[in-house]
Amino acid sequence: MRSQELPRRTMIWGAVLLGFLLLLLGYHVIRYSFGRVAGDFFYPYLELTRQGEAELSDLTLLAFSQQELAAKVEALQEKNRALALQAAAASELLQENQDLRKLAGFRPSAGWSYVSAEILLRDPLLWRERFSVNRGSSDGVVPGAAVLSLSPEGRPRLVGIVDETGRHSCRIITIFDPSMMVSIRFPENGAVGVLNFGERRAARGGVPVGMLPVHLHYAPGAAVVTTGFEQNIPAGILVGELSSADSAESTFSNRIQVSGFVTPAADFGSLRFLVIARRNGVSGVPLR
Amino acid sequence: MRGVFLLFSCGVALVIELFLGKLGLPLPILGLTLVYFAFSRGFGTAFGMAVLTGLLQDFALGRKYPLSILLLLLQLGAAVLTRKFVRRDQLLTLLPVGAAAGLASFFGSLAVMVWLGDGMKMPVMIALFIPFSLIFGAMFLPFWTLILDFFATEIGIAGFREVSRSRLGRNRRWRQRNGRSGA
Numbered sequence: 001m002r003s004q005e006l007p008r009r010t011m012i013w014g015a016v017l018l019g020f021l022l023l024l025l026g027y028h029v030i031r032y033s034f035g036r037v038a039g040d041f042f043y044p045y046l047e048l049t050r051q052g053e054a055e056l057s058d059l060t061l062l063a064f065s066q067q068e069l070a071a072k073v074e075a076l077q078e079k080n081r082a083l084a085l086q087a088a089a090a091s092e093l094l095q096e097n098q099d100l101r102k103l104a105g106f107r108p109s110a111g112w113s114y115v116s117a118e119i120l121l122r123d124p125l126l127w128r129e130r131f132s133v134n135r136g137s138s139d140g141v142v143p144g145a146a147v148l149s150l151s152p153e154g155r156p157r158l159v160g161i162v163d164e165t166g167r168h169s170c171r172i173i174t175i176f177d178p179s180m181m182v183s184i185r186f187p188e189n190g191a192v193g194v195l196n197f198g199e200r201r202a203a204r205g206g207v208p209v210g211m212l213p214v215h216l217h218y219a220p221g222a223a224v225v226t227t228g229f230e231q232n233i234p235a236g237i238l239v240g241e242l243s244s245a246d247s248a249e250s251t252f253s254n255r256i257q258v259s260g261f262v263t264p265a266a267d268f269g270s271l272r273f274l275v276i277a278r279r280n281g282v283s284g285v286p287l288r
Numbered sequence: 289m290r291g292v293f294l295l296f297s298c299g300v301a302l303v304i305e306l307f308l309g310k311l312g313l314p315l316p317i318l319g320l321t322l323v324y325f326a327f328s329r330g331f332g333t334a335f336g337m338a339v340l341t342g343l344l345q346d347f348a349l350g351r352k353y354p355l356s357i358l359l360l361l362l363q364l365g366a367a368v369l370t371r372k373f374v375r376r377d378q379l380l381t382l383l384p385v386g387a388a389a390g391l392a393s394f395f396g397s398l399a400v401m402v403w404l405g406d407g408m409k410m411p412v413m414i415a416l417f418i419p420f421s422l423i424f425g426a427m428f429l430p431f432w433t434l435i436l437d438f439f440a441t442e443i444g445i446a447g448f449r450e451v452s453r454s455r456l457g458r459n460r461r462w463r464q465r466n467g468r469s470g471a
Contacts, residue, residue, distance in 0.1 A: 016332075020339060027354045031347060038347030042306070049307045121306060123349040124314035125400050130350055164350070171350045 039132060040166040046120050047134060047168075083154060112234050114275045115139050117147075120169055128176040128202075128268040135276055136168045146226070146233040146277040147172050149266045157265040158182075158226060158239045159274060172274075175239065175264055176202045183227040184209060184239055184262070191216045192227060195239065198259055206243045206261030214258050218245035224262050234277055240264040290445050294329065297321055297436060298341050306348060316393035316421075318345070319363035320429050323389050324436055326364055327371070328448040334364055359396040366392035379449065382433055383426045390425020394418060 023030075061069070101108055117133035135141050141162055148156040160174035161182070173180045175195055182195045196202075197210030212218065222242045228235025245260030301321035308315050318341055326334035342357030349356075370388035374381045394417050437447030446454070 016335070023339065023343070024354055024357075027346075028352075030343075031352075034347060038344055039350070042303075042344075042348045045303045046306065046310075049303070119310065121348060122310045122312070123351065124309040124312055125355065125397055126349075126351070126404060127312065129404075132348075132350065 037166075039164075039169050039171065040136075043120070043134075043166070043168045050118065050120060050134065086154075111280045113278045113280070114148075115141065115278060117274045117276055119272055119274070128174060130163070130171065130173050130177060131271075132169050132171050133274060133276070134169055136170050137165045138167050140278050141165055141170050141276050142232065142278070144230065144232040145279075146237065147174075148237060148275045148277065149271055149273075150275065151265070156237050156275065158233075158237045159266045159268075159271065161233070162276065174268065175207050176268065178202070182233065182239075183229045184224050185227045186218070186222050186242070187225060188219070188222045189216045191218070193259075195262065200259065203261070206263050207240070208259060209242075209262050210257065210259040212245065212258045212260065214253075214255050218242055218258075218260060220244060232277065232279055238265045240266075289443055290329070293440060293443060293445060294325060294333065294337065297325075297439075298337050302341050302345060306345070309349075314393075314397055315424060315428075316359075316363055316390060317428070317432075319360050319389055319393055320386060320425065320432055321436070322360060322364055323367040323385065323429060324433055324448055326368060328440075328446070328451045331364070331368060335361070338364055355400055359393060359400075362396045363389040363392045379430050379433060382430045386429025387422045387426040389429065390421040390423075391418070393425070394421035
């Protein structure tokens with residue numbers, strides 16, 4: 001009896017292990033087929049926990065006294081007035097830009113609308129590289145769209161791009177993900193490079209940048225912004241500042257490009273609310 | 289009913305783990321739930337659930353590699369091995385088992401971070417998370433076992449303690465029949 005049982009058990013475990021190995025080998029194929037389905041499957045449960053978290057966060061307001069709340073409301077009203085004035089100035093500039101484009105015979109520039117999003121899911125093991133937000137294709141979000149965070153002063157900063165979209169959620173890869181290559185520009189000297197280009201990996205909080213023209217000087221601390229070459233990433237969005245750059249050792253060097261590291265402007269440790277850029281056609285509010 | 293309980297418990301554990309992960313807490317709730325089922329339903333059932341829930345977790349987090357499956361199996365393996373060296377009839381014997389699973393989860397996560405991340409905060413992480421993983425695993429497994437056992441009893445199926453008791457009784461009877469002594 002026992003001798004019959006043993007080969008049967010061995011066969012069952014062998015089949016299980018074989019199936020497991022096949023599953024590991026075919027993981028990529030399965031992921032592409034069912035990955036987003038799983039994302040949408042989890043959406044209602046995670047959205048529920050997010051709403052609970054938001055309500056709990058709202059309840060903490062009750063811990064403030066009436067005077068403190070009144071002071072906060074006044075401060076916010078003041079900030080709103082300042083932002084409204086900035087928006088009015090920006091609208092004037094936009095109008096002027098459109099008029100000048102018309103006079104010069106250029107095509108009207110692509111307009112952008114923005115949709116706010118909140119982080120739904122974040123991988124604790126790849127904390128700075130990828131996460132999911134609660135906006136999807138039903139909100140007009142498309143793969144490749146720029147994902148921005150706002151500084152306390154309201155200035156947009158590049159966080160990453162949309163990688164995959166589900167109906168109600170989408171997956172974001174950040175500039176720390178080696179697969180996210182995006183063109184960048186140094187307004188200081190006009191040089192253009194590519195973020196995450198080459199063999200280097202993000203290290204010490206910096207993201208590698210490559211393909212920088214060798215004949216220009218790169219000062220640490222120089223601002224780095226987006227070029228707008230990519231279809232779904234607006235130009236001029238702050239990416240970060242240069243932390244270090246290689247230099248060609250001598251005039252006889254045959255290097256044609258140099259590389260360096262950029263310290264991102266966005267605070268990846270405490271991201272929660274984000275903004276996703278949508279290129280024209282979908283309703284939304286102008287950012288600035 | 290057993291299947292529903294198994295799926296529901298693992299589903300809840302998965303959602304809790306995903307929620308805590310969003311807050312930056314990589315706690316092995318799902319792994320410890322599977323350890324519970326490995327002891328109360330058998331290793332095969334826990335293995336199958338580890339593959340299924342690990343796959344779902346990897347899909348949800350959009351991972352390029354099936355890391356969750358491997359991490360869950362690592363935790364299961366550590367727990368099952370540790371349990372061989374402790375008495376099996378008391379809830380408190382789950383303390384070292386939970387600690388081992390917690391530690392396995394930590395070292396697995398650390399290996400993934402070294403492999404895929406930049407390893408920038410490793411010394412801080414090791415100093416902070418080794419005691420945390422040990423304590424969390426040791427405290428959470430008996431606590432979670434009590435909760436799951438309570439619900440199992442409520443719906444009329446055998447929980448960890450009942451299964452342990454009946455297994456011990458069987459072993460004792462077998463020893464008595466075969467004239468062997470032992471604890």
